[in-house]
Amino acid sequence: MAKKQFKTESKKLLDMMVNSIYTHKEIFLRELISNASDAIDKLYFRSLTDDSIKTKREDYEIRISVDKDARVLTLSDNGCGMTKEELENNLGTIAKSGSFDFKNDPSNKDKEQIDIIGQFGVGFYSAFMVSDKITVESRAYGSDEAYRWESTGADGYTIDACEKESAGTVIKLHIKEDTDDEKYSEYLEDYRIQALVKKYSDYIRYPIRMLTEHEHLKEGSKDEYETVTEDETLNSMVPIWKKKSSDVTDEEYNNFYQEKFYDWEAPLKVIRQKTEGVSNFESLLFIPSHAPFNYYSRDYEKGLQLYSSGVMIMEHCKDLLPDYFSFVRGIVDSSDLSLNISREMLQHDRQLKSIAKAVEKKIASELGKMLENEREKYEQFYKEFGTQLKWGIYNDYGMHKDVLQDLIMFKSSYEGKYVTLKEYVSRMKEDSKKIYFASGESVEKISLLPQVESVIAHGYEVLYLTEDVDEFALQMLRTYSEKEFSNVCKDDLDISTDEEKESLKQENEKAKDMFEFIKDSIGENLNSVRFTNTLQNHAACLSSEGAVSANMEKVLSKNPGNDSDRIKAELVLEINLNHPIAAKLKELFESDKDKLKNYSKVLYAQARLVSGLSIENPSEVSDLVCGLMLQ
Numbered sequence: 001m002a003k004k005q006f007k008t009e010s011k012k013l014l015d016m017m018v019n020s021i022y023t024h025k026e027i028f029l030r031e032l033i034s035n036a037s038d039a040i041d042k043l044y045f046r047s048l049t050d051d052s053i054k055t056k057r058e059d060y061e062i063r064i065s066v067d068k069d070a071r072v073l074t075l076s077d078n079g080c081g082m083t084k085e086e087l088e089n090n091l092g093t094i095a096k097s098g099s100f101d102f103k104n105d106p107s108n109k110d111k112e113q114i115d116i117i118g119q120f121g122v123g124f125y126s127a128f129m130v131s132d133k134i135t136v137e138s139r140a141y142g143s144d145e146a147y148r149w150e151s152t153g154a155d156g157y158t159i160d161a162c163e164k165e166s167a168g169t170v171i172k173l174h175i176k177e178d179t180d181d182e183k184y185s186e187y188l189e190d191y192r193i194q195a196l197v198k199k200y201s202d203y204i205r206y207p208i209r210m211l212t213e214h215e216h217l218k219e220g221s222k223d224e225y226e227t228v229t230e231d232e233t234l235n236s237m238v239p240i241w242k243k244k245s246s247d248v249t250d251e252e253y254n255n256f257y258q259e260k261f262y263d264w265e266a267p268l269k270v271i272r273q274k275t276e277g278v279s280n281f282e283s284l285l286f287i288p289s290h291a292p293f294n295y296y297s298r299d300y301e302k303g304l305q306l307y308s309s310g311v312m313i314m315e316h317c318k319d320l321l322p323d324y325f326s327f328v329r330g331i332v333d334s335s336d337l338s339l340n341i342s343r344e345m346l347q348h349d350r351q352l353k354s355i356a357k358a359v360e361k362k363i364a365s366e367l368g369k370m371l372e373n374e375r376e377k378y379e380q381f382y383k384e385f386g387t388q389l390k391w392g393i394y395n396d397y398g399m400h401k402d403v404l405q406d407l408i409m410f411k412s413s414y415e416g417k418y419v420t421l422k423e424y425v426s427r428m429k430e431d432s433k434k435i436y437f438a439s440g441e442s443v444e445k446i447s448l449l450p451q452v453e454s455v456i457a458h459g460y461e462v463l464y465l466t467e468d469v470d471e472f473a474l475q476m477l478r479t480y481s482e483k484e485f486s487n488v489c490k491d492d493l494d495i496s497t498d499e500e501k502e503s504l505k506q507e508n509e510k511a512k513d514m515f516e517f518i519k520d521s522i523g524e525n526l527n528s529v530r531f532t533n534t535l536q537n538h539a540a541c542l543s544s545e546g547a548v549s550a551n552m553e554k555v556l557s558k559n560p561g562n563d564s565d566r567i568k569a570e571l572v573l574e575i576n577l578n579h580p581i582a583a584k585l586k587e588l589f590e591s592d593k594d595k596l597k598n599y600s601k602v603l604y605a606q607a608r609l610v611s612g613l614s615i616e617n618p619s620e621v622s623d624l625v626c627g628l629m630l631q
């Protein structure tokens with residue numbers, strides 16, 4: 001029979017398919033299996049209302065076989081099959097199910113375009129990525145004629161009558177020869193086929209069978225083996241997320257998670273969700289017990305596996321998870337998504353968005369429940385992934401703070417445990433307006449800060465911020481439950497009475513010249529000097545003014561790209577007005593300026609040290625201290 005030409009669109013797509021440096025050639029198998037499963041579905045549904053169809057549910061199957069020598073991979077199904085016209089119409093034109101609009105030149109190897117194909121598949125034609133010839137023999141159910149469609153690619157196809165005993169379709173792929181870049185032969189290996197079926201088509205509802213060879217001990221022998229051929233079903237058919245919750249044991253969930261997401265530990269939490277209405281989907285989500293080793297690096301790939309009615313269409317669908325929940329693993333299965341590229345692509349996008357929203361809501365609410373009902377578990381989770389939640393608050397200009405602010409915790413001076421902001425506020429004294437916090441390297445170091453000691457002594461609770469992101473996240477939140485956040489080493493603490501404030505103001509005013517002298521003696525980057533009346537036992541401490549705290553400066557300066565001049569904290573040396581040293585300084589200002597100069601330097605160095613900052617001129621300070629000791 002004369003060769004017929006493909007319709008133009010098909011030709012272009014074939015060209016692109018074969019010539020592109022496309023990385024996911026393996027999806028061809030998924031496409032063919034899905035087609036076979038659809039064909040069986042069609043016949044099965046017809047049989048529900050048509051008594052003349054005798055095939056029983058349990059007879060349906062998809063078969064795969066391999067002939068390595070002839071380089072042929074065969075897939076067959078006993079589904080509805082195709083008539084001559086259907087062969088012509090379905091396989092002669094690409095993507096019959098939805099028109100396919102190629103906006104770009106097919107020779108354009110634009111990565112994005114190729115990826116789209118990888119994600120949504122182009123059905124039957126993808127087989128040309130690995131085959132140089134394809135033969136399809138098909139017999140429509142109820143017909144006694146069978147036809148063979150054959151093509152070697154873009155140059156066209158032929159259709160001839162052939163013999164076929166029963167209804168269904170047999171597709172023979174003649175696998176391409178290996179090249180330097182591509183080992184097509186792997187598609188002729190049992191293990192590879194098995195792995196691909198597991199990966200993409202594990203939940204196809206009909207058995208996918210293959211004769212496989214296994215080595216077995218010979219009966220009655222201890223060391224003699226024989227090769228046994230077994231008919232093996234490669235797919236597990238019912239997805240765990242389609243089973244009733246009550247039918248799935250914890251162990252099954254754990255095994256599924258560990259196998260699928262390569263974790264050696266069981267997940268901390270399993271979340272199931274089923275939504276019908278605006279978007280129809282089911283999800284099975286897992287919160288891992290620990291962060292993967294690369295979690296906080298660029299290598300980590302977030303995303304959920306995306307299925308369309310049991311068939312995997314994307315391994316890491318990033319759009320389904322916001323960054324702050326990037327630790328969640330799992331799957332989403334929706335009947336609203338189709339395998340095909342089609343005009344509906346844009347709609348998929350919308351569908352995906354609405355699924356993503358629902359998934360996000362579900363994760364947030366499950367975490368909230370865990371926090372409320374399983375505190376210990378939540379703290380375990382928080383130790384692993386809390387940083388990510390705090391980044392989530394900071395990122396995108398605080399857009400997600402409503403979702404996240406009740407999920408974050410900090411260690412606090414109250415019993416040294418993790419507290420939520422809600423808990424902090426619930427314990428606040430009636431008249432207090434601020435949520436106090438201090439930041440530093442560790443809880444121990446922060447708790448020793450002079451300002452922290454004094455705020456605690458005044459009866460307030462202090463949150464201990466030990467991570468880089470913490471202060472930035474709180475700055476983004478600005479308030480919680482209408483209470484402002486206040487850095488005890490920076491902001492006006494508002495813990496003294498009006499009288500105390502007034503008298504401090506006067507003392508500061510009186511000592512203006514001395515402060516100027518002290519400031520000049522210290523030089524460096526000190527912004528100003530003043531008295532404080534809120535310190536307990538310490539002689540002096542460092543605080544800061546302006547938007548950047550001393551700790552934020554430390555964090556920001558770790559970032560090589562930052563302009564270190566611009567992000568300097570404006571440091572203030574605060575001298576305890578109630579400490580004998582204050583009187584001593586005043587006295588020296590009158591009697592011995594040289595000595596005051598040295599004392600100022602020592603005092604400043606001490607203040608830096610207790611604030612967790614390093615001294616810039618340690619040997620000078622050391623000499624000064626020795627000098628004092630020898631006096």
Ligand code: ADP
Pocket residue numbers: 031035036039077079080081082090091094095096097122123124125168169340
């Ligand atoms: P799609 O599956 O997206 O419609 P394909 O290119 O994969 O596109 O297949 C085109 C059409 O060919 C299918 O819609 C179906 O009607 C038909 N077809 C493909 N494979 C089979 C099969 N194994 N049995 C019956 N019909 C099939």
